Every structure is written in C-alpha cells, then in structure tokens.
Amino acid sequence: MGFNVLECPEASCETAAAPTAKSGNRPYRLAARGLACYGLGRTPPPRRFKLTNPTAGRSFLRHFIGVKARTAFGRRITPPFVTLYVTTKCDEQCIHCYYWDELNPRPNRDFTPAEFEKTLASMGEIYNLFIGGGEPFLRPDLAEILLAAYKANRAANVYVPTNGQHTRRVRETLEAVLEGAPSMRFHLNLSVDHVDAQAHDRIRGKAGAFRKLLETYEAVRPLRERFPHLILHTLTTVMKDNQHDILRIHNELKRRFDPDGAAYNYCRGNPLDPAQTEVDPGIYRRLAEQVASDYRSGAFRRGAFGAANHALDRRVRTSVEKTAVTQRPQFSCVSGRLACVIYSNGDVTECEIKNSPLGNLRDAGYDFPKLWFTEKACKIADEAADGCFCTHECGHYASTIYSAGRLAQVACAAGARRFSPDRLSRRQ
Numbered sequence: 001m002g003f004n005v006l007e008c009p010e011a012s013c014e015t016a017a018a019p020t021a022k023s024g025n026r027p028y029r030l031a032a033r034g035l036a037c038y039g040l041g042r043t044p045p046p047r048r049f050k051l052t053n054p055t056a057g058r059s060f061l062r063h064f065i066g067v068k069a070r071t072a073f074g075r076r077i078t079p080p081f082v083t084l085y086v087t088t089k090c091d092e093q094c095i096h097c098y099y100w101d102e103l104n105p106r107p108n109r110d111f112t113p114a115e116f117e118k119t120l121a122s123m124g125e126i127y128n129l130f131i132g133g134g135e136p137f138l139r140p141d142l143a144e145i146l147l148a149a150y151k152a153n154r155a156a157n158v159y160v161p162t163n164g165q166h167t168r169r170v171r172e173t174l175e176a177v178l179e180g181a182p183s184m185r186f187h188l189n190l191s192v193d194h195v196d197a198q199a200h201d202r203i204r205g206k207a208g209a210f211r212k213l214l215e216t217y218e219a220v221r222p223l224r225e226r227f228p229h230l231i232l233h234t235l236t237t238v239m240k241d242n243q244h245d246i247l248r249i250h251n252e253l254k255r256r257f258d259p260d261g262a263a264y265n266y267c268r269g270n271p272l273d274p275a276q277t278e279v280d281p282g283i284y285r286r287l288a289e290q291v292a293s294d295y296r297s298g299a300f301r302r303g304a305f306g307a308a309n310h311a312l313d314r315r316v317r318t319s320v321e322k323t324a325v326t327q328r329p330q331f332s333c334v335s336g337r338l339a340c341v342i343y344s345n346g347d348v349t350e351c352e353i354k355n356s357p358l359g360n361l362r363d364a365g366y367d368f369p370k371l372w373f374t375e376k377a378c379k380i381a382d383e384a385a386d387g388c389f390c391t392h393e394c395g396h397y398a399s400t401i402y403s404a405g406r407l408a409q410v411a412c413a414a415g416a417r418r419f420s421p422d423r424l425s426r427r428q
C-alpha cells in the first residue's frame, strides 16, 4: 500500500522559495529542504485544503520528536502506527489472500462501534492508522469508527483498502469522513490485481468484480476535486499469476485510474493458493525501478501525495526486495514497540506475520495499555527488534519512519528529486 509521511502538493508548496539552511553541505541542505517542504519540518497547507481543526498542520517532524522524547530511555508508549482490522467479512476469495482462513466465521465476533470506540479511547496518539479486513466497506458503520480515531487519537492518516464492490457505501463513507475529519488524510487504496477483467475476476474469485471496481472508481473520482485530503492509490499484489504482466499492468493502471500513486504488495504469508508467493525478486525490482522512474518523469498525478512520500515508497520497495533476495533483516523492526495490529475480535499482536498474541481486548475491558505495558509485550518487541525479518511492507514503513537515519535518507532523496536537473529544466 502507499504510505505517507505528510503530504504537501508540490504545485501549491511555497517552500521551494524558502531560504535553505545557511550552513552545511549539499546533502544536508537537500535533506533540510526535503524535510521542510514535505511536512517533516513545517507543513504548508495545500492551497485548497481548509484546515479548520485544531490538529491541522501537525507536522510529522513534531510527531517524530515527540515519539523520540517519550520513548527515551526505553520507555514504552501506546503505538502510533496501528493496523486495525474492522471486519472478518468478505465477499471475494482472492488467491493471494493471507487472511482467507479467518474470513466469514460463524458466529461473527467483530467488535461493535462502541467496542472500537472504547479501545481507541484507551490509546494515545495514532499518526498512521491502517484499516484491514475483510472488506472494510461491508461495515455500514465504518465512518463512525474512523471518526472515532480522528477524535480520540488525532489520526493524521488513515489508509483504507477496498475491493471496490460496494460503490454507494464507499462514496457515502468517504463523504462522511472527509467532511467530518478535515485534517485527516484519507488514503483510499483500490485493490486491482490485473487490468484484464477476466484475469482480475479469476484472481479475486468473483465474476464481474473488475466491472464493479471501475464503477466505484468512477463514483469516487470526482471527490478528489472536492476533498484535497483524499488520496487515491491503486494497490496490486505482486504474485506468481500476475508477475509476468506486471509492467503492463502498471502502465495501464496509470492510464485508467490516474492514481496519486501505485502501491504494490509482495505476496506474503500463507495465502489461499500458496504457490502465489513464488515471486521473482528480479521482476519486483524492475517494477520498483519503473515506479521510481515514473515518479521522476512526473507520470503520476500531481496531487496530495508529495515527493517525500514517493521517496519513502521507493525506500520501502528497495528494502522489501533486498530482504527477499538476501533473506536477512534490513533494519531493527519496531513492531511490538511502535506498531501493532488489533484484530476485529479484539486480539492484539505485534504484526500480521509473527502474530504473537498479546491478549484480547474484550478480556482486558477494552483497556489497551493493560495488554501493551506488560513483560510479555516487552519480550515480543525485543524479539522483533533483534533480527526478525519479513517482506511485509508495514514493518518496513514503520521501521523506516521511526529511524532518524533512514528518515534523513528519505528526506535527502526527496530534496534531491525536487532539485534534479530534469525537474528544474521542466519548471523553466
């Protein structure tokens, strides 16, 4: 999925004219500009984006410094990077789904909105909230849950994937959340696994799925004009059955969906069809290079998804690919320390891959700290930090944005990108 530090639409960013850091070498200046321009330093609001909420303009840099200060000397805080599964219901049967054996259980034990609200109220700030499922839009009360996270946790970014089968529900939920949470960036990730209708439908196990997905896209597309804090990504799982078409798929996604970015998941876990994890890292690398080159040449929509986020995406894709090739960790993972997963039945784990049980929120009276500030949770976090590795993008993103060194590299890349010769010559 496309992740986001903090957006600043390049077209409206005034920081390009801001003075650079007075001293220091070129990489430092580039990093400073990258940071300043893309919200890691200060946050110039997008021109048409009316920030009417007290949380408006919360910069990632401020959040980052706050997290570092609060976790000094090994102190624990409730995680600011949360994956929240809102349902186990799904109306597709994707061959790459790693959650297939948990879907549509009887009886259904999904939390009610009140249970989600109580849980969120017991947690601190959540900067990035990733919604998982199941199909999130099968919940008629999804907007209520997202608005609860906005109010209780000052969620700055929410990421919602969808299979696009519920056009009216998607549009109504988006309108309710975008209006009710004007300073929360809403990242809608449309899951598209192939651009040939038949191939997409076969992968997703549902006839007519592609046609319906296009209908949903057409219904939400105009909202981007009304709500600049809506960010639209395509989300494609790279798997055995589509890897040989992946560059064609990528080009067609750009043409048909005009996305703010194209995100790719490396097929992982124990999917419905286990053979789908046989992904050629060389193909994934070529795809990553193509995405980077498209961004350099300005092929993506000039929307709210700015340079720092593209640089971050690129960093993560490289790190995922390196992990797949070397089978070695590329960083010390922050899952269990700054990131967690909450399942829709209240189970809490450090991540979806290792899935170490920390306990259940129903048993803990919806008191998240009761499960988080324990010896067991500390031990699980230590195990994650100490050489664990995987190709799951969430672990790579969280571990990148909460590392000062890696974040500086991303900012350098974003700054260098902004002032690259081809960009400068296009501006003249």
Ligand code: SF4
Binding pocket: 090, 091, 092, 093, 094, 096, 097, 098, 099, 100, 133, 134, 135, 163
């Ligand atoms: S990957 Fe497919 S089957 Fe699995 S939850 Fe998502 S839409 Fe449903």
Ligand code: SF4
Binding pocket: 333, 334, 335, 350, 351, 352, 353, 354, 355, 384, 388, 389, 390, 391, 392, 394, 395, 396
């Ligand atoms: S490296 Fe991957 S599997 Fe290990 S704790 Fe982090 S996210 Fe989980």
